[in-house]
Amino acid sequence: MRKRLFYTLFCILGIILIYASYKRIYKDSLVQIPVLMYHHFDTEGISETTIHPQNFQRHLKFLKEEGYETVTIEELIGFLKQKKPFPKKPIIITIDDGYLSNYTLAYPVLKEENMKATIFVVTSFREKQPGVTPHFTWEQAKEMYDLGLVDIQSHSYNSHYKIDTIKGSKGALTRPIHSDIKIESDEEFEKRIKEDLLKSKEDIEKNIGNKVIALAYPFGEYSRASEKAAKEVGYRATFIIKDKMNYEDATPHLLKRIQVSGYDIEEDLAKKIKYSKSSFTIIDKVKAKIVSIITSIKDEEVMGREIEIYINGGKVHFPTQSPYIDRNFTILVPVEDVVKSLGAEFTYDEAGGVVLVKNKETKVQFIIDSDKVYINGEEKQMNNTVVLTPKKVIMVPLRFLGEALEKTVIWNEKEKIIYIN
Known part of the structure; x- marks a missing residue:
């Protein structure tokens, strides 16, 4: 199985490099307008x-x-x-x-x-x-x-x-x-x-x-x-x-x-x-693609099945978007589903791109496509940005969300289960 994965990876990378070379040649052949x-x-x-x-x-x-x-x-x-x-x-x-x-x-x-x-x-x-x-x-x-x-x-x-x-x-x-x-x-x-x-x-x-x-x-x-x-x-x-x-x-x-x-x-x-020529960014795009492919293979080998999340003993259900692990190996979850299971309040200002989560003690403000977050008005920085998926589901880092709301987050890597208490 492992050999097949790496053979597939090798073929994909070959295709990407061929495409990158073609893209560079193609762009260089076009009229450039600075x-x-x-x-x-x-x-x-x-x-x-x-x-x-x-x-x-x-x-x-x-x-x-x-x-x-x-x-x-x-x-x-x-x-x-x-x-x-x-x-x-x-x-x-x-x-x-x-x-x-x-x-x-x-x-x-x-x-x-x-x-x-x-x-x-x-x-x-x-x-x-x-x-x-x-x-x-x-x-x-x-x-x-x-x-x-x-x-x-x-x-x-x-x-x-x-x-x-x-x-x-x-x-x-x-x-x-x-x-x-x-x-x-x-x-x-x-x-x-x-x-x-x-x-x-x-x-x-x-x-x-x-x-x-x-x-x-x-x-x-x-x-x-x-x-x-x-x-x-x-x-x-x-x-x-x-x-x-x-x-x-x-x-x-x-x-x-x-x-x-x-x-x-x-x-x-x-x-x-x-x-300024776009062709100079082709290699960067190839590198990003390589990282994405390696990450997906790593996820498949290590994780194997969907992440399960339990809050106070009850399993959280995700009807639209499942939690996933991004390329930084951070678990992102649909914030609305988790917040409601925690008994906290959730609102989303679509025009401003601001997600507000609050309970009795804490107010957390996330911002779409940003790694900045405000906890009771104090600016913090996450290692990941907040993601709005094509299905309009807002994904945030689970551990950061849980700990911001003063919850204990426990990750069982072998069983791929997260417990929040």
Whole structure:
């Protein structure tokens, strides 16, 4: 039996490596489309998001020397959707927020180098001029657009802020507002973001005269609801922040952008583009697959049958999802079934992704896809993340759950039985 398992493993690994090699060759044969992201420009100070215009110009010269041609988002969509003519080495320059420095410092460089860029603007900032850093006006935006080198697209109307949640601060387009003064329903949330994205689109088209087809999510954070709203109001492309390459087999939604730092010189920029290529992660994916296969074999040899759980002498039944051991050899259980058998309370806030478990003494808050947990308000960290299965069952580490509720958890490995008292 053992020899057969390892022979099977050897064959599977061979297939994976062949596939990985094919995938690398296939990806390298496709047109690669890096999208760079800049923000602010300054002649006196630089930071992660502020670059000196002379350094920006060196970046553009370097890209031209390397054979890159700047393209617009409309040209990109035409290529991805209809395979319209496209450069062999395209690149998209994007600038976020719409600071005045985009007009006074970056725009002259773009003109001098004759290179295109897209500026994603927060349209409510055109009038408010918030903070200490001024933003360009609609008149200045139209001047740049009319020359033909700068396109103006959306960065939302007024959603460039974060909402405090138990999972930390999250972008306003990602979830409903739950605060001391406002609790937003899912319907109100969807209505808010749809109106915001439509307002931004209409403001730009009214003041610039162009067609607004693209949205760059503030902070690069999005949700299913925001993607749905963006499509419904007419955005044909959306952008996130992720230091990865886009390829010609991509869709125009959730396109990745590489963050450019004000400290980056030409060599740094070259490295960021090079290591953004997805094919560089193939070996990592193979390693993950190997671990998964080895784990499944180990589980089969050691465990042999389903895990049984007894709470105060009574067997717990799991009608939808059985407990299982993950690749870290941690036992994950359906939290709702266990909690109810323990006589504790269970609630799940689907919009916020928060699971609340409490008894008379203890309140435990788990967060979907996170290893952070809060016990009576104090943050702790688990070795595993909370899992939401395709069947919508929430799985948490059993020992951590039991001990958080001050229960004794005993694991009989030979019999594959867990006792909780």
